[in-house]
Amino acid sequence: MTAPCSSRKASPYRSESPFSSRCFVGILLVALLLLLPISSDACGEPPRYESMRLPGIPKPSYSPGESVQYECRPGYQPKRPPLPTSAVCQNDGMWSLLQEACTRKQCPNLGDPANGQVDYPNGSILFGSEAHYVCNVGYFLIGPSILYCDISGSTVDWSDTPPICEKILCKPPEKILNGKYTNSHKDIFEYNEVVTYSCDASNGTDQYSLVGESKLVCIGNDKWSSDPPQCKVVKCAYPYVENGMIVSGHGTKFYYKATIVYRCIEGFKLNGSNTIVCGANSTWEPEIPTCIKESTTPSTQPPISSASVSTPPSSQPPISSDSAEARDKRKRGRALAWADCTQGPSVALLTKIPSLLIQLRLWGQVIQDIPVLVMNHHLKMLRV
Secondary structure, eight states: OOOTTOOOOOOTTSOOOSSOHHHHHHHHHHHHHHHSOSOSOOBOSOOOOSSEEOSSOOOSOBOTTOEEEOEEOTTEEEOSSOOOOEEEBOTTSOBOOOOOOEEEOBOOOOOOOTTEEEEOTTSSOBTTOEEEEEEOTTEEEESOSEEEEEEETTEEEESSOOOEEEEOEEOOOOOOTTEEETTTTOSOEETTOEEEEEEOOOSSSSOOEEESOSEEEEEETTEESSOOOEEEOOEEOOOOOTTEEEEEOOOSOEETTOEEEEEEOTTEEEESOSEEEEOTTSSEESOOOEEEEOOOOOOOSOOOOGGGSOOOOOOOOOOOSOOHHHHHHHHHHHHHHHHHHTSHHHHHHHHTHHHHHHHHHHHHHHHHHHHHHHHHHHHHHHHO
């Protein structure tokens, strides 16, 4: 059999070559095979751990039998007793598994501040933990309220200096014109201390009204519960309502928070609120209502006729031992009286009783409203 790469007789028309093209392809395939890894069981990058890391940059692949050495990450330290930190690439292409060999470092212990407390939401002071500070009632915090256990060089420490708790104090509140407050001689007020404002007596005809909160409380460091009030004259105009009357709140002057309640006279209805209050801007709140005339509708009740008036039944005279003449006189007297009561004019008078009662009720309302009507007329004359 002839070898595939045996030399052939050279053609007179081409140069002689020691290798044929098929030999060249074979040599190239052999070279490629030599460049491939000897084993397909190589390991990839080593596994990552929470508390450990590899020093430097790991290789993309490792041969079986190769090992890598882990070290603790910053903020961690080796456990006691120590655990293995070296992993080996096994023949099956898998790395030997390791346990977490490092544990978190611990920050210095923090004590409660004076007049306050510190709380650890994570339940520890290990690396990554937090410390939350709060002060007792009547004290406020100076400094950060939260500290973090963080890396500090080769160890761990708290992120800031622990805060302190200082007593809450307030400077004196503002003084007001035409008024004063209690304990105004003091330079410092403690937490929850109260001052009360009041207005001075007015030199004019109208008194001062205290507008705003009369009591202020020290609720924070140099912080009062509200702005100081004002002492000023607040006077609302007379709240005249045509065809209306004041039910409560009568007076000649109406100052701050004066309250008026209205109702309308017969035949009128109220348009608006029946209660108004004198506001801080010397205006009535809400607006003064009006009394508008009610629309009249014809009565659907049938008139009373004389036929509807029933006559009382006759009564029998009592039996007595009088003489026959006396009994006859009494009978004639009763008959005459009964005849008078059953005459036409008397019956007509009975039919008018309901309308007379209605007129009497209306006259009673008018008599009751006379003071208001006189006052309204007097005000109209003053306006003219």
